[in-house]
Amino acid sequence: MIRDAAGRLGFAPSLAIVISAAVIVALVSITSGAYPLAVADILSVITSREASDPVASMVLLEVRMPRLLLGFLVGAVLAVSGALLQGLFRNPLADPGLIGVSAGASLAAIAVIVLGNTWLGGWLAMAGEWALPIAAFFGGSCTVLLAWRIANRFGQTSVATLLLAGIAINAVAGAATGLLTFYANDEELRSLTFWTMGSLGHAGWDDLLVGAPFMLLALFVAPWLARPLDAFLLGESVVGHLGYRTDTVKKAAILVVGLGVGAAVAVSGLIGFVGLVVPHLVRQLLGASHRVVLPLSALVGGTLLVAADSLARVVVAPAELPIGLMMALIGGPFFLALLLRTKVI
């Protein structure tokens, strides 16, 4: 009944399960933390603002809500980007970091952290508290464009060249980041280390304002690519035989990933694992059709990131673990267990 004819969980039941999980996780996330809130508090804040506890209202509206929304968006975008790239490269090991976007974004962010007092002082003075996210977004977009230009040299987008260019760009950006790390003082070192481990700790409405438009755009464009991406699973030439404009699809997918992941990294630092594992998990349970994989990856990715974030701020309260660390701690063993249980990737 609940399973479809292929013995997999059908789309509708899984959607119902994931949405209920998302609601539960959202409630847990919004109530737990250094200042615990009850569900009743939330209801009172929402229904009648003036009558409620001002602290509760502040915590809910200024801290928890933006953090919840940002966490969900970032998780969704990372997972969808992973799914897009895995389809495009026909490789379940593809990950948003592959095309250089994360490396470029983190190089720019770390440059702002380390050189903010010296060479980049002017930028910091001009952009204020948005200096870091804007620089990260810019850095991410530039590296994607560079990899893209290299892959497009002969008028067509070569997926293999894109992959190789991404690897080379990652190496160069990694070396430059290492150089900056070497150059950093203790305080900067601490701050950049935290950034590379990812955090939603400072999430506020202004971060949402910067990142959400790009992330939402990515999430809304991705479903249009579902059918051609299914064709990609049969090989690049088949995409053209089936009547899709192969190059347009490739360019759209890369652009969506560049914009989305650039924005995600800019507001939350480096959070690995979601983009690699969530689409894989969804495919294992529900099959590889992108019409299922894309929407469910978005929901599962968002839910997973919010759940990890809630745990990250509870386990060592009142301090917080970096969320990237949390993700790898929960996800790594889980993923290994999944690999041991299944044969076909």
Added chain:
Amino acid sequence: MVLSVNSVSVSLGRSRIVNDIDCYLRAGELLMLLGPNGAGKSTLLKAISGDLPYVGSVRLAGRELGQWRPEWLARQRAVMPQRVEVNFPLTVEEVVRLGRPKTASVGSDPVVDQLMSELDIGHLRHRLVPALSGGEQQRLQLARVLAQIMDSPGDRLLLLDECTSALDPAHQQMVLELVHRLAKNQGIAVLAVVHDLNLAAQFADRLLVMKAGCLVHEGSAREVLTPYLLEAVYGFTARVIELDEGYPMVVPRRGGLPNAYLAPGNPSCRQAS
């Protein structure tokens, strides 16, 4: 004329793989392309399927390939490549449905059901493609390709690159009988690369023979499949038996291979300038 190919040449890097080919295909005609490995058969097919850039003119229903909108072209021309590898857990039915127009994507689809049963993959409908055997995957790909043009109006072209290479004899026969029937009943024009000379003899309306990028011979099975021509093209000696069924059968001789390098040149091939 469904397909007309005029002085088409394809170069990969510096070497010219396909050299100045002319051929045409009428509605309902089943044309088979023969030739030794590396003769340029698949490359010619790839040029006609739009996978490789070419020099010359390829017209489908009188219109140059480049002037078609991709989504319309896909309704008139279907292509089955030599190999399609699926590594992701798609089901058989999902793959066949990829060939269908967008509007037919929900609910049951009679065209899909019929093709799957005719190609003997109906019982595999919900199986995952990576777990299928090579022959099952090949029938699946043919079903997907046929589903693409099955109910389109107008001139239709089907390009098949060794569509029976992984099949057992019974399934080879089944597949080509289906293709033959679709050509005759529905008027689909078929251009198929084959290696099995006896299947070609049995089903083709016309045979084209390629060697070293050139078209060296064209004609009916009786005209093309002669000991002299087989030796000239493939460099092997064979007996050709005329069967009561009305088509010839090629029986290779043991030890009949030493002439590969002695094969005569290609008199009908115009050299590239």
